[in-house]
Each structure stands twice: as C-alpha cells, then as structure tokens.
Amino acid sequence: MMNYDLVVIGAGLAGMTTALKALQQGQKTIVVAAGAGAMEVMSGCLDICGGDDNPWLALRRLVAEKPAHPYALLSEEEIREALAFFVEQIKGACPYYHQSGFRNFRIPTALGGRRRACLLPEGQLAAATEGPVLAVGFKGYRDFSAELMAEGMNRVGYRWQATEVDTCCLQGGEGDGGRICNNSVEIALRLERSWRLLAEELSGRTRGFAAAAFPAVLGLDQHLTVKRGLEKSLGVSVFEAPALPPSLPGMRLAASLAARIRRGGGDLLQGFPVVSADIQGRMCRRIIVATPGSPLSIGGKNFILASGGILGGGILLERERASEAVFNFPASGFRRQASVFQTGVRVNRRMQPLAADGQVILENVFCAGRILAGYDPFSEGSGAGVAVATGYRAAVEAGRMAEQ
Amino acid sequence: MKTAVLVIGGGATGAGILWDLTLRGIDALLVEQRELAYGTTGRCHGLLHSGGRYVVRDRSVARECYRENQILRRVAAAAVEETGGFFVHLEGDAPVYAERWAEAATSAGIPFREIDLSEAHRLEPLLSRNVRRVFLVPDASIDPFDLVMINAQGAIRRGAKVLTGVRVEKLLVEGRRVRGAVLKDIETGEIYSVNAEVVVNAAGPWAGQVAATAGSHLQLAYGKGTLLVYSQRLCDHVINRLRPPGDGDILVPAKTVSLLGTTDLPALTPDNPEPTGDEIKALLDRGEELIPGLAGRRVLRSFAGVRPIYDPGEGAGRGASRGFAVVDHEEADGIHGFCSVVGGKLTTYRLMAEQAADLVAAKLGVSERCRTKDTCLPALTTLAPVPPDSIEGKSAPLVCECELLDKETFLQAVRRLARLTPEALLRGARLAHGPCQGTTCIYRGALLLYREKLLSYAGCREFMRRAFRARQRRGEALQGDQARQLELARGIYLQNLQLGGGDDEL
Numbered sequence: 001m002m003n004y005d006l007v008v009i010g011a012g013l014a015g016m017t018t019a020l021k022a023l024q025q026g027q028k029t030i031v032v033a034a035g036a037g038a039m040e041v042m043s044g045c046l047d048i049c050g051g052d053d054n055p056w057l058a059l060r061r062l063v064a065e066k067p068a069h070p071y072a073l074l075s076e077e078e079i080r081e082a083l084a085f086f087v088e089q090i091k092g093a094c095p096y097y098h099q100s101g102f103r104n105f106r107i108p109t110a111l112g113g114r115r116r117a118c119l120l121p122e123g124q125l126a127a128a129t130e131g132p133v134l135a136v137g138f139k140g141y142r143d144f145s146a147e148l149m150a151e152g153m154n155r156v157g158y159r160w161q162a163t164e165v166d167t168c169c170l171q172g173g174e175g176d177g178g179r180i181c182n183n184s185v186e187i188a189l190r191l192e193r194s195w196r197l198l199a200e201e202l203s204g205r206t207r208g209f210a211a212a213a214f215p216a217v218l219g220l221d222q223h224l225t226v227k228r229g230l231e232k233s234l235g236v237s238v239f240e241a242p243a244l245p246p247s248l249p250g251m252r253l254a255a256s257l258a259a260r261i262r263r264g265g266g267d268l269l270q271g272f273p274v275v276s277a278d279i280q281g282r283m284c285r286r287i288i289v290a291t292p293g294s295p296l297s298i299g300g301k302n303f304i305l306a307s308g309g310i311l312g313g314g315i316l317l318e319r320e321r322a323s324e325a326v327f328n329f330p331a332s333g334f335r336r337q338a339s340v341f342q343t344g345v346r347v348n349r350r351m352q353p354l355a356a357d358g359q360v361i362l363e364n365v366f367c368a369g370r371i372l373a374g375y376d377p378f379s380e381g382s383g384a385g386v387a388v389a390t391g392y393r394a395a396v397e398a399g400r401m402a403e404q
Numbered sequence: 405m406k407t408a409v410l411v412i413g414g415g416a417t418g419a420g421i422l423w424d425l426t427l428r429g430i431d432a433l434l435v436e437q438r439e440l441a442y443g444t445t446g447r448c449h450g451l452l453h454s455g456g457r458y459v460v461r462d463r464s465v466a467r468e469c470y471r472e473n474q475i476l477r478r479v480a481a482a483a484v485e486e487t488g489g490f491f492v493h494l495e496g497d498a499p500v501y502a503e504r505w506a507e508a509a510t511s512a513g514i515p516f517r518e519i520d521l522s523e524a525h526r527l528e529p530l531l532s533r534n535v536r537r538v539f540l541v542p543d544a545s546i547d548p549f550d551l552v553m554i555n556a557q558g559a560i561r562r563g564a565k566v567l568t569g570v571r572v573e574k575l576l577v578e579g580r581r582v583r584g585a586v587l588k589d590i591e592t593g594e595i596y597s598v599n600a601e602v603v604v605n606a607a608g609p610w611a612g613q614v615a616a617t618a619g620s621h622l623q624l625a626y627g628k629g630t631l632l633v634y635s636q637r638l639c640d641h642v643i644n645r646l647r648p649p650g651d652g653d654i655l656v657p658a659k660t661v662s663l664l665g666t667t668d669l670p671a672l673t674p675d676n677p678e679p680t681g682d683e684i685k686a687l688l689d690r691g692e693e694l695i696p697g698l699a700g701r702r703v704l705r706s707f708a709g710v711r712p713i714y715d716p717g718e719g720a721g722r723g724a725s726r727g728f729a730v731v732d733h734e735e736a737d738g739i740h741g742f743c744s745v746v747g748g749k750l751t752t753y754r755l756m757a758e759q760a761a762d763l764v765a766a767k768l769g770v771s772e773r774c775r776t777k778d779t780c781l782p783a784l785t786t787l788a789p790v791p792p793d794s795i796e797g798k799s800a801p802l803v804c805e806c807e808l809l810d811k812e813t814f815l816q817a818v819r820r821l822a823r824l825t826p827e828a829l830l831r832g833a834r835l836a837h838g839p840c841q842g843t844t845c846i847y848r849g850a851l852l853l854y855r856e857k858l859l860s861y862a863g864c865r866e867f868m869r870r871a872f873r874a875r876q877r878r879g880e881a882l883q884g885d886q887a888r889q890l891e892l893a894r895g896i897y898l899q900n901l902q903l904g905g906g907d908d909e910l
C-alpha cells in the first residue's frame with residue numbers, strides 16, 4: 001500500500017493549493033482526483049468577493065449576512081496570506097497579478113458588460129485598461145462576438161471598435177477544405193504555431209488603440225509566447241475575454257499547478273475517483289481509488305477532502321437528499337429550490353467535518369473549497385477566494401496535526 | 405381588418421382548421437395569443453395513439469384514433485416518427501385486464517400482435533424483466549410543434565394569414581350574430597378589431613373564456629397532466645403499461661429524448677400549470693416499474709399541460725371522455741356565425757378540424773369538400789434533420805451539438821416567429837431543449853441573432869438573461885447530472901457573463 005503524510009482528494013483550486021502548501025511544509029503528499037473540476041471551465045480570473053471594489057468590505061458584509069459562510073472561519077489576514085502564497089507559487093509559467101490591497105479590478109465581460117475580479121492572469125491583465133480597445137473576432141467562431149463586446153463597452157462610454165479575421169489565416173496554409181475551426185482548444189493549438197499569421201493579418205489595424213481584445217483562445221502551454229508575441233508585433237497590449245467552456249485560461253492554470261506540484265515532489269493521480277474510505281474510530285486510515293483492474297488503496301496520516309461541490313462531484317444531489325460522495329458526511333443546508341447550490345459539508349475552525357450535532361466526525365480529515373456548506377461563489381464572486389483560502393488553511397491544520 | 409373566417413387559437417386544432425379551410429379555398433385568419441403551439445399542444449406527450457389506450461373504455465374513441473393515426477402517417481409524415489408501440493403487462497398487473505384488452509382491440513379492429521418476451525427485450529433492452537406479456541400496436545411518436553408548423557405553413561403558402569402575439573379580447577356581437585373580434589397586441593398593447601363572417605373558437609382549454617365574451621356558455625373541465633423529459637432516447641417504441649390508464653404509464657421516444665407521463669389532476673384554470681413534487685414523484689415511481697433505473701436517469705425538465713375536457717356531466721379525470729364536440733352556437737344558444745371545437749386529442753385534431761370546417765363551409769354556403777385526408781402537408785424543409793456530414797462543420801455550422809441544431813435551421817425557425825421574445829425563441833426555435841439545457845446554445849444562439857441583426861445589443865442581453873432564468877426555474881426535477889449542468893450554467897451566466905442583474909451599477 002502506498003503511504004503518505006497527506007492525501008488530497010480533488011485536483012481543483014482547493015486541492016492544488018492544499019498540496020502546494022503541504023509540500024512547502026515538507027509533507028509527503030499525493031493528490032488523487034477523478035477529473036479536473038471547475039478549473040477547466042472557469043474564467044481564469046480569481047475572486048475573493050465581488051460585491052465592492054474593495055473586496056474586504058464586500059467580504060465583511062457577506063460574513064455579517066451569512067454567519068455560516070466559510071469565510072467566517074478565517075481571518076482576513078489568513079486569506080491575504082493564502083492568496084499571496086498562491087500568487088508566489090504560480091508565478092513564472094502562469095503569472096497572476098493583483099492591485100495593492102487586493103482591490104478588485106474592473107474588467108469587461110465578453111458581452112461588453114463589466115465585472116470585478118481580484119487576481120488576473122497575465123492574459124487578462126490588460127482588460128483593466130481605460131484606453132481605446134480593438135476587439136478582434138474570428139470569423140465563424142461561435143463563442144465570441146467582437147462587435148457585441150465593443151457595442152457594450154461603447155454604451156458605457158468607452159471607445160472600442162470591432163474587427164474580424166478569418167480563422168483560415170490560423171491554419172498556416174494547411175488544406176483542410178476551408179473548414180471553419182470552431183473548437184476553442186483546436187484554435188488555441190493552431191495559434192501556438194501560427195500566431196504570426198494572425199499578427200500579419202491584423203497589422204495596421206491596431207494603430208491608435210491601447211489594447212486588443214480576443215476570445216480566450218490565445219494558446220495553451222505556449223500562451224505567454226503567443227500573447228507577448230502578439231503584443232510585440234501589434235504594438236498594443238493584448239487580453240482575452242473568457243466566455244464558454246472549455247476554458248483555456250483555466251486549463252493553463254490547472255496544467256501549471258500540476259507541474260508545480262510534481263516539481264515540488266508531490267504525486268498526482270488523476271482520472272480515478274476515490275470510492276470509499278477505511279475508517280477506524282474517528283480516524284481515516286486509507287482511501288480506496290477505483291483504478292482499472294483492482295482498486296488502489298492509499299494510506300495517509302491526514303486527508304483533505306477537496307472534492308468540489310455539485311459540479312466537481314463531491315456532493316451528489318438525489319431526488320430527496322444530498323450526500324457527500326466519499327465519506328458520506330452529512331450534507332448540510334440541503335433545501336429544495338434556490339439553496340441547493342449552498343449544500344455542503346459543515347466544518348469547524350480547523351476545517352474538520354461536523355455531524356448535525358456539532359461533533360467532529362473524523363479527526364484527520366480536513367475539508368476545503370466548494371465542498372463546504374453555506375456559500376454560493378457565483379452570486380458572491382467568491383469562488384477562488386474560498387477555494388484558495390480554505391485549501392491553504394486545511395494544509396496548515398493537517399500540518400499541525402502531523403506534528404502532534 | 406377583414407376575413408371570411410377568424411380562427412382563434414394556434415394549437416393543433418386551430419392550425420388544422422386553418423389548413424382545412426384554406427384547402428377549400430376559404431379566406432381565413434388565425435390569431436394566437438402567444439406563439440404557435442403555446443397551449444396544450446406544445447405541452448403534450450406527442451403520442452399518436454393507435455387507439456390501444458382507449459379500447460377497453462371507449463371503443464369508438466379508440467377506432468377514431470386508429471383511423472386518424474393511419475391518415476396522419478400519410479399526410480403529416482413530416483411530423484410523425486413510425487415507432488410502433490408496446491403494451492406491456494407486468495407481473496402483478498391484473499391478468500384479466502390483458503385478456504379484456506386483447507378482446508376489445510380485436511373487436512375495435514385495432515391491429516396488434518403479441519410478441520415473445522425475448523423479442524421484446526431485444527427491441528427494448530431497458531424494459532423491465534418483470535414483463536409477462538407484450539403486445540405490439542401501431543402507436544407512433546408525433547412532434548406537436550412540427551405538426552402545428554406544417555399546418556400553419558401549408559395554409560400560409562396558400563394565402564391564409566396567421567397572427568401571433570395577438571389575443572382575442574372579446575367577440576364582437578351585433579344582435580345575435582358574431583361579427584368579428586376585438587384583438588389586442590400583447591407586446592404593444594394596441595387594440596384593434598377584425599371583421600369576420602364566421603368565427604371558430606379553437607382556444608383549447610381557454611375556449612370557455614372566449615365563448616363567454618359572446619355570451620355563450622361552454623362547460624369545460626380541466627385536467628392537468630405533468631410530463632418528464634429524459635435526456636436520452638431510452639426506447640425506440642412507445643411503451644404503454646397494460647392496465648387501466650394511470651399515472652406514469654407511457655414512455656414516448658421523441659427524437660433524441662424521451663417523455664414519461666402523465667398525471668391527471670383536476671385543475672381550476674387553464675393558465676400556467678406547474679408540475680408539483682408529488683406528481684413528479686408519482687411519475688418517477690411508476691416509470692421505474694416499466695424501466696428499472698429510470699428514476700436515476702437524467703431528467704431534463706418537467707412541464708405540465710391542461711387538457712380541455714368537454715364533458716360537463718362526468719367531470720374531469722381519466723374517467724371523462726376523450727371525445728370532442730363541434731358546437732354550433734346557433735343551435736346551442738342562438739348565436740349566429742360562431743362555433744367552438746372542444747375536447748379531443750392531438751391524435752384526432754384533423755378530424756376535429758374537418759368537422760369544424762364542414763360547419764363553417766355550410767354557414768358560408770361553400771360546397772367544397774374536405775381535402776385534408778389525402779393532401780399531404782408540406783414538409784418543413786427547414787426543420788429537416790441535419791445531414792451527418794454537416795456535424796463536422798462542412799455545411800451549416802451547428803449552434804448546439806447536443807441537439808444538432810444547425811445555424812440555418814435555427815435562423816429559419818427564428819424568421820418564422822412573428823416576435824422575438826425570449827419565450828418565443830426558446831419554444832419556437834427549440835433552443836435549449838437538448839441535454840446541455842441551453843448552457844452553450846443560449847449564448848451562441850443570442851450571439852448569432854445579434855450578428856444577423858435580428859436582436860439588438862440590449863435585446864441580446866435580455867434574451868440571455870431571461871432564457872437562462874427560465875432554464876434555472878426547473879428546481880423540482882433537479883438531481884444528478886442535471887444539477888451539475890445547471891451549476892456549470894450558473895458559473896457561465898452569472899459569473900463569466902454577469903447576467904445575474906448585479907452588474908448594472910458598474
């Protein structure tokens with residue numbers, strides 16, 4: 001049987017953050033995950049709290065309103081520390097930027113509306129510009145309309161224009177029958193080879209603009225080369241506007257986090273679900289992973305449950321009840337109608353799972369991220385903040401437990 | 405405005421009457437308060453009955469269904485899928501009922517054939533292993549939207565007129581004769597009138613309200629029925645439970661999905677029927693008996709419709725007649741130039757239309773006979789299935805993969821709509837009906853309409869917002885993958901696109 005100090009269930013933002021922190025603390029760590037979670041569909045920007053330009057003000061309001069919110073378990077100091085840690089870990093291959101005090105940026109949506117965001121990947125940083133922007137669309141590409149985005153921004157007083165390029169120019173002359181390329185990942189991979197053709201196609205058109213906006217398809221692993229290359233050739237800043245999944249910004253982030261974990265000496269087992277756990281008293285001894293052939297058993301001193309919510313697969317919603325998938329922890333806050341998406345596991349300040357009567361169910365399991373009860377990332381703009389901060393905290397708690 | 409005949413109601417019945425009158429060379433105008441197929445027609449099960457369901461209780465209705473079934477397979481082939489149907493007798497169901505059923509079907513002249521259980525399971529692998537007998541009947545699946553569209557389009561091509569989004573506020577009565585109607589444009593609120601020599605009331609469950617505005621009385625009862633739509637085609641035949649009609653005993657395959665239904669509860673009004681939790685539970689429990697594991701399969705949505713039942717004496721419910729009546733108000737209450745068509749079924753819409761049109765023709769002194777029995781309805785070329793190679797993007801690019809909705813089909817369906825309200829787009833253009841539940845196609849559809857200048861910037865955002873909200877309102881049946889899909893959609897529409905409404909202050 002494989003044995004670890006820390007076994008992390010889930011490779012989303014929460015699980016990855018936990019693993020990085022645990023590795024930094026010198027714990028022998030493995031991440032086991034069924035799939036990619038929300039990261040590969042999310043926008044790529046990371047939010048603490050969206051209700052105000054000052055996220056801390058918004059966060060205080062939120063916690064006052066919802067005392068059972070996961071943020072209520074953490075101090076602002078800890079959240080800042082977690083975010084700073086995250087930014088530090090991810091710099092290089094997939095750098096993220098923030099304003100001083102983590103004040104929210106205001107950036108356009110793909111619909112030419114406005115949103116707040118706290119941490120921006122390099123590919124979305126220039127979105128915060130006030131200057132004139134040229135929105136660039138790809139002909140026949142269904143998931144983005146440069147014209148729509150520009151019209152929206154112009155309606156609120158910006159100076160944008162729209163233009164369109166033919167995706168054929170991305171094909172580098174390969175004859176595939178003039179097929180319109182409609183798949184985001186395919187376009188991204190082509191652009192890694194042929195972004196210079198795109199730059200040529202656009203040459204001259206960007207004069208007088210401060211930035212150019214593109215659909216979020218500017219490369220996958222080579223995204224920095226594509227983005228920086230385009231900036232250099234076009235003489236303007238370049239940014240992407242995310243819309244529908246698959247999300248290239250999210251895929252880049254996931255890939256960089258995974259690489260970082262491997263480099264840090266962590267193991268990563270992705271593609272297989274954890275189906276059960278071996279429990280003795282109030283301790284988890286090992287988990288069982290459904291690998292093909294015979295199931296794999298992984299032992300650990302401590303475990304992190306970062307299996308996501310309804311979308312990630314951590315919470316299963318059935319007709320008349322909701323349940324937690326691996327340990328069968330009670331899913332609290334389950335009510336039909338509006339609040340089903342706030343269903344999750346209730347924890348104490350140490351992130352340990354609680355039974356309905358408030359008792360800790362398992363001492364050496366710590367929960368983080370979307371699996372937690374009592375919040376809604378979308379109406380609050382709190383998704384990444386909760387995942388990163390609780391993930392960080394869970395690693396710290398597991399570290400303390402290991403020392404004892 | 406003037407017309408020889410005013411037809412009220414854009415369901416199957418109204419559209420069928422319009423087609424019938426037009427074939428007789430009679431000038432006619434149809435008005436529909438919302439979109440075509442907005443009423444019961446757009447909320448029905450889509451089973452083109454063989455008559456099998458009714459043989460025991462009402463032989464003449466059963467025969468009527470069978471005759472119409474045979475006619476519609478020919479003339480409305482564009483909307484019919486010849487699936488065939490099973491009547492399955494499960495262990496524990498009263499065996500005598502199966503015997504009675506077979507006898508009744510024989511004497512009603514409805515062809516059926518008992519098949520081996522092994523054959524039945526070969527044809528329908530998901531069918532319960534508890535089946536004891538299986539009878540094959542000529543049931544079929546019929547697309548109610550396409551059916552209404554082909555009738556309306558066929559008529560329009562021959563000169564008829566159709567107005568949607570226009571409600572009949574009241575009938576214009578002079579002395580004891582109906583002269584036309586007062587119409588209201590529901591979007592602009594504009595009020596105007598239309599003169600007609602004869603008015604036909606085919607307002608389905610609303611027929612009583614329409615008749616009342618002319619001082620006529622129609623006793624209607626309402627029977628609410630709820631249906632569940634599954635994300636997959638779970639069977640290739642219609643599957644009927646062989647026992648006295650009850651809840652959740654019919655599963656109908658419809659293109660890429662399947663519909664389980666129905667319930668039957670008395671309702672007080674025809675407006676806004678909503679499925680209840682109890683009804684959904686009843687359906688899931690009964691469906692599970694037919695197809696084990698059904699309760700765990702992905703339900704895309706649930707919806708309800710209201711059956712108009714013309715049978716004042718017997719009241720609503722399954723005991724009530726599924727027959728129909730064409731009421732000549734001249735005879736019934738001395739009001740001239742006015743008739744109503746009430747009750748019936750989708751399966752018998754053509755016959756209802758024929759009898760109504762006979763009456764109208766007689767009132768107008770037109771001697772042309774009905775031709776709908778042997779005139780094929782024109783296919784909606786624009787709603788033809790996408791040829792497989794276009795899925796690869798060679799011809800029309802797809803708006804949405806999961807329901808194979810391609811750009812041209814979508815745009816043509818949109819252009820057929822009189823008004824581009826979000827509701828009309830979702831229903832009329834069939835957006836967001838597949839497994840993705842609009843996650844991708846609401847956005848893509850909206851972008852496409854903006855590009856084609858069919859929607860303005862504000863209209864485009866408003867469409868996405870309302871369409872997403874409409875999709876979000878399906879809390880009751882939410883479970884499993886359906887819930888995951890909705891959470892993904894929430895991320896896209898509320899977070900990435902900020903369509904929750906809170907962005908306005910920025």
Ligand SMILES: Cc1cc2nc3c(=O)[nH]c(=O)nc-3n(C[C@H](O)[C@H](O)[C@H](O)COP(=O)(O)OP(=O)(O)OC[C@H]3O[C@@H](n4cnc5c(N)ncnc54)[C@H](O)[C@@H]3O)c2cc1C
Binds near residue numbers: 015313
């Ligand atoms: C479309 C969309 C857009 C978003 N946009 C933003 C945004 O702009 N800003 C922002 O801050 N947030 C955004 N979010 C929210 C944010 O992405 C999530 O809240 C956050 O990523 C959740 O992270 P997590 O690690 O808790 O869960 P997840 O990312 O869901 O990860 C769960 C992990 O657990 C694994 N798992 C589940 N069950 C098992 C099992 N039994 N065994 C093994 N592994 C298992 C999954 O495979 C996955 O790897 C968005 C989300 C979506 C869907």
Ligand SMILES: Cc1cc2nc3c(=O)[nH]c(=O)nc-3n(C[C@H](O)[C@H](O)[C@H](O)COP(=O)(O)OP(=O)(O)OC[C@H]3O[C@@H](n4cnc5c(N)ncnc54)[C@H](O)[C@@H]3O)c2cc1C
Binds near residue numbers: 417447449573614
């Ligand atoms: C749940 C359920 C399942 C069913 N399944 C089947 C089945 O599988 N097979 C079958 O054969 N039958 C089935 N039926 C029955 C069938 O759906 C109906 O009998 C049939 O659709 C009635 O069509 P209609 O045109 O008469 O009425 P409707 O479709 O209701 O049309 C009436 C129209 O009139 C419009 N209208 C009303 N008032 C006004 C006004 N004042 N001005 C303008 N327009 C107005 C309405 O908006 C509506 O569109 C089912 C019914 C239900 C409820």
